[in-house]
Amino acid sequence: MQAWSSLVKKEFRVGVPVFLLAVILYIVALLIVGITGYRFGYTMDAIGIMSLFWGAGHFFFIAVYMLYSLGVERKRLHLWLHNPMHAGGLLTAKLVTATAYLIISLLLVSITAYIGGLNFIEMPEGTWFKLGMLAFIHIVLASIDFSVYIILAYCIFLFLERYMASFLSGTVVFIGSWLFIYLFFWLFGQSEVYMAITEWGSIDLGYVAQALNFDINTREFAASLQGTETQIYIGYYVTELVTVSIIFFIASWLLDKKVEV
Amino acid sequence: MIEFKHVTKRYMSKTALRDANLKLDQGKIIGLVGLNGAGKSTAMKLIAGLVTPTKGSIEIDGEKVTRRIASKVSYLSELDEYYAFYTVQQTIDFFATQFKDFNKQKAEEIRAYMNLDTNTKVKHLSKGNRGRLKIILTLSREVPVLLMDEPLSGLDPLVRDSIVKGLITFVDTEKQTVLLSTHQIMEVEMILDEVLAIKDGEIVDHRNVEDLRYDEQQGILEWMSAIYE
Numbered sequence: 001m002q003a004w005s006s007l008v009k010k011e012f013r014v015g016v017p018v019f020l021l022a023v024i025l026y027i028v029a030l031l032i033v034g035i036t037g038y039r040f041g042y043t044m045d046a047i048g049i050m051s052l053f054w055g056a057g058h059f060f061f062i063a064v065y066m067l068y069s070l071g072v073e074r075k076r077l078h079l080w081l082h083n084p085m086h087a088g089g090l091l092t093a094k095l096v097t098a099t100a101y102l103i104i105s106l107l108l109v110s111i112t113a114y115i116g117g118l119n120f121i122e123m124p125e126g127t128w129f130k131l132g133m134l135a136f137i138h139i140v141l142a143s144i145d146f147s148v149y150i151i152l153a154y155c156i157f158l159f160l161e162r163y164m165a166s167f168l169s170g171t172v173v174f175i176g177s178w179l180f181i182y183l184f185f186w187l188f189g190q191s192e193v194y195m196a197i198t199e200w201g202s203i204d205l206g207y208v209a210q211a212l213n214f215d216i217n218t219r220e221f222a223a224s225l226q227g228t229e230t231q232i233y234i235g236y237y238v239t240e241l242v243t244v245s246i247i248f249f250i251a252s253w254l255l256d257k258k259v260e261v
Numbered sequence: 262m263i264e265f266k267h268v269t270k271r272y273m274s275k276t277a278l279r280d281a282n283l284k285l286d287q288g289k290i291i292g293l294v295g296l297n298g299a300g301k302s303t304a305m306k307l308i309a310g311l312v313t314p315t316k317g318s319i320e321i322d323g324e325k326v327t328r329r330i331a332s333k334v335s336y337l338s339e340l341d342e343y344y345a346f347y348t349v350q351q352t353i354d355f356f357a358t359q360f361k362d363f364n365k366q367k368a369e370e371i372r373a374y375m376n377l378d379t380n381t382k383v384k385h386l387s388k389g390n391r392g393r394l395k396i397i398l399t400l401s402r403e404v405p406v407l408l409m410d411e412p413l414s415g416l417d418p419l420v421r422d423s424i425v426k427g428l429i430t431f432v433d434t435e436k437q438t439v440l441l442s443t444h445q446i447m448e449v450e451m452i453l454d455e456v457l458a459i460k461d462g463e464i465v466d467h468r469n470v471e472d473l474r475y476d477e478q479q480g481i482l483e484w485m486s487a488i489y490e
Contacts (some may be wrong), residue, residue, distance in 0.1 A: 006358035013346050025380035076342035081311060083359055163273060256328055261311035 004089050011097035014072050018065045019204050020100040026054055026109060048116020055109045058102060062147035066096040070154045077158075077261045087255035091151060091248070095144065102143055110136060128208075134208065148244040148251070155254040162260050177178050201234030262287055263308060263406060263438065268317035270303050277303040279462045280317070287405065288435055290452055292470075293442040294485055295459035301442040302339060304459065305410045308440065309336040320394070321406060332361075335402040339411040341391045345384035349377055349394060356398050368401035371431055375423060389420040396424050400431045407432065407439045413448065421448055428452055446481050456481050458488050 030047060037046030053195050073080040083090065110132060123131075160169035188194055208230035265283035278300045285291055293301050306312040307319055310330040318327040321333055321487065335479065343352055353372070357363040372379065375393040386394065399407060413421045429452055432439055443449055450470070460467045465488055473479050479487075 003359050003361075006355060010344065010355060013344070076340070076344075078306075078311060078336070078340060079342060079434075080339040081308060081328055082336050082338075084329050084330050085359070086329070131341075257313070260313065261306055 003085060004093060007085070007090070007093040008096055011069065011093050012100075014069055014096050015094075015101055017064055018068045019105065022101075022105050023108065024063065029054065030112065044116045044119045046116070048113055048119060048121075051109050051113035051116055055106060055113055055135070056137065058106050059142050059146065061102045061105065062095070062098040062143040063150040065101065066094060066147050067154065069094050069098070070151070074158065077259070081255070081259070081261060086252065088248070088252040091252055091255065095147065095151075098147065099140065099144060102140060106136060106139060131208065134205070145240060145244050148248050149177075152247050152251040152254075154253040155259060158259045159254050162258075177257070179236055191211070198236040198239045199233050201238075202231045203234065205230045205232060262322060263440075264320045265307075266318050266320070268307065268314045268319060268473065270300075270312065270454070271315045276462050278307070280458075281464050283457075283464055283467065285438060285440065285455075287438050289454040290432065290434065290439040290441065291455040291457055292446070292449060292453040292481065293440055293457050293459065294444075294446060294481070295442075299459040300462045301459055302410050304406045305440065305442060307338070308406065309334050309408055311336070321377055326489075333404050334406045334408060335360075335399045335404045337395050337399040337407075337409040337412055337477065339414060341388065341395070343383045343391070343394065346433060347381050348382050349386070350379035352383055352394065353379075353397065353401070355402070360402055360404075362403045364401050364403050366401075367431065368397055371397045371400055371427060374427060389416050392416045392424065396427055400427065403433070403436075405437060407437055409439065409441045411442055411444070413443050413445045421445060425449060425452060446485065450481050453481070456484070458485065460488065 029050060033050040034043050034048045080090065114128065114132065117128075153176075156176070157169050157173045160172055163169075164172070206229060207227050213226050220240040263283070263285040265281045268278060268283075270278040282426060293304060295301050302366070303312065307314060308321070308326065308330075310326045310328040321330060324330065324333070342357070347355060349372070353365070357365050360475055366469040375397060377390055377393050377397065381390070383391070383394070392415075396412060399409060399412075406436070412424055417425070425448055428441075428449075428463050429440070441449060442454075453470045456468055456473070466484075468484065470481065473481070473484055477484075
């Protein structure tokens, strides 16, 4: 455990550039949007809207982080892989670090989105909290989920480098990823089998906002939330958990047994 | 003991090692010699479990080699890449957490012997000092097998001398087997027990250095010349 926690500390150092870049870019975007909004008299509204979009963009945070972090290790695979720890341990150290950075960054954005959003979205405090928590948790979960697919793609890329040039390996993985997305998410994701294994254990969330409507003209600006009565299925979360666990296991196995230095 | 059983390693169309059979006994310092591209680094990586044989198998003390053989093998790469944001001390501390067998006291002794400043960041180290750091990290582990791929490459004579002396001082020759690849034959000849020659991916000879010296009145360089000419 001490070896793994020390690895996590190292990963925090490795990942600092991604985190700082995310925060700096956000501050720059805040300044640009804030200044532009100020000219038209809608500073906080503009900041709120931009923060909502920026928060949603955090879906990609861990995937980008993992690509950077794995790219750093690729230059020193002899160092990273020369370790008695299971590859799953090496990868989870990165995932945990990435999730921690994501939560910090998303908290920062969420607070700004809330402060800005107060200006143009009227909702009871309890609804704000419910929607905020739902969005926060789902962005974190979706970001982790997506990143596991990216980890697998990167491990396949490293594996294929044994047999072909890096560019070709990258191209094969890129095309393969799109094929996988089409087959798995498009064809299988819309099949009756998929619905049968995911649509069970429904939980009623009540009214949940699902869209932001804008009414903008030269003289005024108005925004409102559009929502519906929403249900989620436990089956969907269980299926996704099982799927990403399998994907993560395959990625770890590839890193342990097939990736070479 | 390290044992190669009919090991072949191919990279796409290139054969780096061909049907290698080999037994290396415990408690020896063994030189691995050969021209560039002969297969020395591949042999090292195979023992470290960082590449897998295309055919055959490798065992260390009866255990099949996989990546996780890192618990028994300390590997010094020919590459200089470490985590640049760490200082020398932080790098040593990090290694100490990753390997249960890492002896921090020994690391401190070797560091003091190598005269390496603990507070210097790795990114600010000269090539010579990075070479010294690699030696500290490799020799501080109390494992049966030490693999050193070109530890003297690109270093000035003073650093090379300190590394060779460090090997004599800090390797436990009773318990540890050292496999060392180098082009600086003359500088390591005096510490080698055995020498192993690789040519075009084949192990062409494996000799005891003392036998070579006394029975055949040959130094390693003359022996190598005979093989490669």
